[in-house]
Amino acid sequence: MEKFRKLISRAIPLPIENIDTDQIIPARFLKATNKQGFGENLFRDWRYSSDGSENADFVLNDSRFEGQILVAGNNFGCGSSREHAAWALADYGFKVVVSSYFADIFKGNALNNGLLPVQISEAFLNKLLQEIQKYPETTIEVNLEEQYIALEGTSYMEDFEIDPYKKMCMMNGYDDIDYLLTKKQAIEAFEMQRTF
Amino acid sequence: MKKTLFDKVWDAHVVESVENGPEILYIDKHLIHEVTSPQAFAELEQRNIPLFRKEQVVATADHNVPTQDQHLPIKDALSRKQVDMLTENCKKHGVTLYGLGHPYQGIVHVMAPELGITQPGMTMVCGDSHTSTHGAFGTIAFGIGTSQVAQVFASQCLLLSRPKTMRITVNGKLKEGVLPKDVILYIIAQLGTNSGTGYFVEYAGEVFENMSMEGRMTVCNMSIEMGARGGMIAPDETTFEYVKNREFAPKGEEFDKKVAYWKSLKTDEGATFDMEYSFNAECIAPMVTYGTNPGMGIRIHDSIPETDNPSFEKALAYMGFKKGEQLLGKTINYVFIGSCTNSRIEDFRVAAAYIIGKQKASNVNALIVPGSQQVAKQIVAEGLDKVFEEAGFEIRQSGCSACLGMNEDKIPAGEYCVSTSNRNFEGRQGPGSRTILASPLMAVATAVHGKIVDITKETELLKEAAPIM
Ligand code: SF4
Numbered sequence: 001m002e003k004f005r006k007l008i009s010r011a012i013p014l015p016i017e018n019i020d021t022d023q024i025i026p027a028r029f030l031k032a033t034n035k036q037g038f039g040e041n042l043f044r045d046w047r048y049s050s051d052g053s054e055n056a057d058f059v060l061n062d063s064r065f066e067g068q069i070l071v072a073g074n075n076f077g078c079g080s081s082r083e084h085a086a087w088a089l090a091d092y093g094f095k096v097v098v099s100s101y102f103a104d105i106f107k108g109n110a111l112n113n114g115l116l117p118v119q120i121s122e123a124f125l126n127k128l129l130q131e132i133q134k135y136p137e138t139t140i141e142v143n144l145e146e147q148y149i150a151l152e153g154t155s156y157m158e159d160f161e162i163d164p165y166k167k168m169c170m171m172n173g174y175d176d177i178d179y180l181l182t183k184k185q186a187i188e189a190f191e192m193q194r195t196f
Numbered sequence: 197m198k199k200t201l202f203d204k205v206w207d208a209h210v211v212e213s214v215e216n217g218p219e220i221l222y223i224d225k226h227l228i229h230e231v232t233s234p235q236a237f238a239e240l241e242q243r244n245i246p247l248f249r250k251e252q253v254v255a256t257a258d259h260n261v262p263t264q265d266q267h268l269p270i271k272d273a274l275s276r277k278q279v280d281m282l283t284e285n286c287k288k289h290g291v292t293l294y295g296l297g298h299p300y301q302g303i304v305h306v307m308a309p310e311l312g313i314t315q316p317g318m319t320m321v322c323g324d325s326h327t328s329t330h331g332a333f334g335t336i337a338f339g340i341g342t343s344q345v346a347q348v349f350a351s352q353c354l355l356l357s358r359p360k361t362m363r364i365t366v367n368g369k370l371k372e373g374v375l376p377k378d379v380i381l382y383i384i385a386q387l388g389t390n391s392g393t394g395y396f397v398e399y400a401g402e403v404f405e406n407m408s409m410e411g412r413m414t415v416c417n418m419s420i421e422m423g424a425r426g427g428m429i430a431p432d433e434t435t436f437e438y439v440k441n442r443e444f445a446p447k448g449e450e451f452d453k454k455v456a457y458w459k460s461l462k463t464d465e466g467a468t469f470d471m472e473y474s475f476n477a478e479c480i481a482p483m484v485t486y487g488t489n490p491g492m493g494i495r496i497h498d499s500i501p502e503t504d505n506p507s508f509e510k511a512l513a514y515m516g517f518k519k520g521e522q523l524l525g526k527t528i529n530y531v532f533i534g535s536c537t538n539s540r541i542e543d544f545r546v547a548a549a550y551i552i553g554k555q556k557a558s559n560v561n562a563l564i565v566p567g568s569q570q571v572a573k574q575i576v577a578e579g580l581d582k583v584f585e586e587a588g589f590e591i592r593q594s595g596c597s598a599c600l601g602m603n604e605d606k607i608p609a610g611e612y613c614v615s616t617s618n619r620n621f622e623g624r625q626g627p628g629s630r631t632i633l634a635s636p637l638m639a640v641a642t643a644v645h646g647k648i649v650d651i652t653k654e655t656e657l658l659k660e661a662a663p664i665m
Contacts, residue, residue, distance in 0.1 A: 016510065022619070022624050027259075027601060028602060045622065045623050050609065075390040080325050081232070081323060084342075086341070102393075104423070105339055108341060112341060112343035113343065163218065165214055165216065165218055176347050177346060177350050181245070184351070186220070187352065190211040
């Protein structure tokens with residue numbers, strides 16, 4: 001996993017609530033047996049019409065917007081456990097997703113793939129969305145080390161929370177397998193002493 | 197200290213706590229399928245890590261398998277590759293596989309309980325969010341991502357922070373024609389799709405105590421649709437009776453010893469939950485969804501709410517419905533009875549009892565997809581296949597099918613499908629498809645009438661259709 005400390009980037013606004021993993025990556029694209037290439041079909045059915053042409057109304061096809069940060073409506077990533085959703089976002093080039101709420105499994109999947117979910121207040125989310133939509137050049141700073149997100153060039157900022165263990169993993173590029181493998185003895189001891 | 201059911205099972209599985217961080221939770225059973233496992237096996241191989249406890253892993257092929265001609269090679273090349281890869285990986289790593297053609301094959305959440313793999317007090321995971329189904333047995337069961345599948349392969353453990361607990365109590369008696377599916381759709385409609393995020397739910401009260409195991413599985417299955425990682429119901433005589441004598445269940449004295457332990461898995465009187473809700477069974481009616489998430493549901497006689505919100509309006513526009521209107525009387529051309537929510541034998545018994553002697557409406561395509569090979573066999577043994585066929589329903593072989601449309605079973609763009617599955621997301625059943633979630637009884641009634649009807653108005657017929665509980 002790549003290390004993550006801080007990111008300064010423009011952002012892409014997607015003010016839709018309850019974006020589920022079937023929208024992020026529809027089931028018919030889950031047939032690959034590796035992790036690469038899912039970015040092509042990210043938000044497939046919103047991005048392209050059924051004839052395969054680009055849907056001009058969709059924000060990823062709007063040349064005014066670009067960047068490695070996705071700013072999305074409340075309750076992002078609900079639905080299935082498919083990690084393909086996190087792979088698709090990362091493969092497309094996103095490093096951070098900002099929302100006022102994340103579904104549990106998505107959040108875990110994102111963190112396991114070096115994609116940082118940043119949960120902020122509804123008010124700050126609305127502010128961010130407004131600013132980006134009005135001024136697409138706006139840049140945002142996401143600072144994991146100090147746990148804040150800020151609208152560059154303004155005084156608007158907010159702190160965000162992250163599990164200290166997960167923060168350590170993201171900052172050092174470790175993952176859970178590395179950690180669990182160091183615990184083999186404790187796990188075997190646990191198996192031995194179980195009565196049920 | 198007084199403990200909840202969840203606390204008792206969780207605490208019995210904590211290997212160690214990381215300072216200032218998550219806990220190491222031991223996993224008893226790990227179910228895998230073709231879609232979310234290949235990258236996890238690849239991860240093991242890249243890092244040169246052996247599979248730690250292969251006897252605790254069970255595999256099946258369900259998500260993208262065809263439901264016709266399962267004895268022939270899969271036509272779709274990508275699906276075939278995924279299924280072949282599962283076979284190859286299982287062979288290489290010594291994992292038991294109930295693949296296509298095996299008498300135990302089926303949707304992972306249907307086949308594991310019916311084989312007795314799922315038992316009270318266990319921890320179970322699968323790379324699939326509806327793993328919550330197994331909570332019906334008083335099991336901590338939840339869906340995981342592929343990175344976590346690899347973690348369990350490597351260590352039989354996961355690093356998790358302890359979720360908060362919620363109890364949802366429903367007391368009273370359900371009205372005729374109201375099934376477990378309606379109960380859970382009602383709860384989700386009341387609480388919303390993210391009300392459960394961060395929580396593990398316990399369902400309690402008379403309604404669940406009186407429910408069959410099949411009904412409890414339907415309820416726990418949809419816990420994830422309110423954002424909860426899982427849902428569980430305290431094991432009782434109904435549970436023990438169901439588990440007893442199943443293929444992989446403990447037998448004889450071993451079984452009795454287990455039951456003695458399972459009986460202790462109840463929330464202690466006075467234990468506290470982080471959140472509590474309670475509902476009255478009499479308020480619940482047959483449910484239908486009108487929007488693009490499972491929380492957008494109404495009772496059959498209610499009207500679509502008049503909410504002003506862009507996401508709400510986007511959902512209605514997708515579905516082609518208007519604020520304030522009812523769904524009663526809407527013409528429907530597709531009906532799907534299947535998925536890990538409602539594809540167990542009881543579901544088909546209820547459906548068959550209703551349609552006996554009737555015909556499906558001519559405008560309707562009605563698909564019946566059993567959840568497992570064993571369910572399919574039972575359908576034939578009970579003669580239900582004749583009832584369905586005579587009424588014009590099409591019976592397929594087992595798999596996830598039109599629940600997610602990964603195989604050929606898709607609903608065409610723009611068409612409505614009354615479906616017994618669990619998700620009505622945009623395009624879930626095929627690009628442009630419009631899903632209306634409902635119980636198996638509402639689904640068959642729709643198929644017979646060619647439109648949405650109020651099943652409670654057909655009480656005479658209902659008497660014949662033995663209620664599911
Ligand atoms: S039936 Fe549907 S919800 Fe259930 S496991 Fe299969 S795809 Fe998932």
